[in-house]
Amino acid sequence: MNSVTTSTVGRLALGVSRLSAVTNVAGAVRHASTHPTTAIPKPTAAIIKTSPLAEETAVELKSPSRLQLKSEPGNKAMPKGHGDRIWAFHHIEQGQVIYSTKPVISHQHLIRQQPFTGKNLVPRKIRKDYWRPLAMIEMEAKDQGSIGRSVYQKLREFKKRHELDWANEADEGRKLMQKSKRERGAELNDQKPNSVADMAAVLAGAGKGNLMWAVSRVSSDSTDLGTGEIKRASGAVEKGAVVDVKRQLRRAIVYWANEQDKFHAREWSDNVSHEVGIPGEADKKRVPIRMSSEEKQ
Numbered sequence: 001m002n003s004v005t006t007s008t009v010g011r012l013a014l015g016v017s018r019l020s021a022v023t024n025v026a027g028a029v030r031h032a033s034t035h036p037t038t039a040i041p042k043p044t045a046a047i048i049k050t051s052p053l054a055e056e057t058a059v060e061l062k063s064p065s066r067l068q069l070k071s072e073p074g075n076k077a078m079p080k081g082h083g084d085r086i087w088a089f090h091h092i093e094q095g096q097v098i099y100s101t102k103p104v105i106s107h108q109h110l111i112r113q114q115p116f117t118g119k120n121l122v123p124r125k126i127r128k129d130y131w132r133p134l135a136m137i138e139m140e141a142k143d144q145g146s147i148g149r150s151v152y153q154k155l156r157e158f159k160k161r162h163e164l165d166w167a168n169e170a171d172e173g174r175k176l177m178q179k180s181k182r183e184r185g186a187e188l189n190d191q192k193p194n195s196v197a198d199m200a201a202v203l204a205g206a207g208k209g210n211l212m213w214a215v216s217r218v219s220s221d222s223t224d225l226g227t228g229e230i231k232r233a234s235g236a237v238e239k240g241a242v243v244d245v246k247r248q249l250r251r252a253i254v255y256w257a258n259e260q261d262k263f264h265a266r267e268w269s270d271n272v273s274h275e276v277g278i279p280g281e282a283d284k285k286r287v288p289i290r291m292s293s294e295e296k297q
Helices: 003-013 045-050 052-061 066-071 107-113 145-164 170-177 181-189 192-203 227-239 259-264
Strands: 085-091 097-100 131-139 213-219 243-249 252-256 272-276
Touching: 085 145, 085 192, 097 107, 097 145, 131 145, 131 192, 131 259, 145 192, 170 181, 192 252, 192 259, 252 259, 259 272
Parallel strands: 252 272
Antiparallel strands: 085 097, 085 131, 131 252, 213 243
């Protein structure tokens, strides 16, 4: 046995790495990886700028803006009238509420708006015999989609707070914590009274950034100003004139499937009017909800 083999066996017995024992043997050293040890030089910024291929690639990889996406054929912008009406649907058995900007709801609405409240407490699918229209909110002025979408956002935000942030309410939080998981989940599902109260609050201008408030700037010296004079007074701010900011709630109409549901709210603001019967989508003819013979009994 030669000296190299004896040294190797001795080092292996002591737990020394085999590679370190044969470093003096030609061709015995192996690299830790298959990648080359020398780094590949990267192209400099000057090369990228002067290369025509790089410039073409940069133009192709540039993401289009939102305005370009809307202007291109096939990419439609937000449809006209989107948000003018807001529908609220409720589960007749469990009391859950779902908001929609269309007169129909789908399983996607349920997934996005209904949190997990307990086992077998969240509906797996939308059943038309369990979900009924609760109310419909309509802006009185035409082409008020941005106002309606703001109301829709606030309603969903308040609903999420009721479902997930109930522990901060002193009295209600203690009552819910004393109940079992199933009783607590069933009570959290029943959001119909809270949703009606949220409608009254949002239409009254509650919530940060609520667009139900119409803000106008009027000169403090004037008492009665016309539309043209109000515009001149608002432009006088640049000249250093003193102006008063007036806030006024926009008018809205709430159509109810059942008129008694509106009494879940303590009070309604003066800018809200109530109607019985939810109008259809094609025309504004009031179509009250028809009940089957079994429900009438």
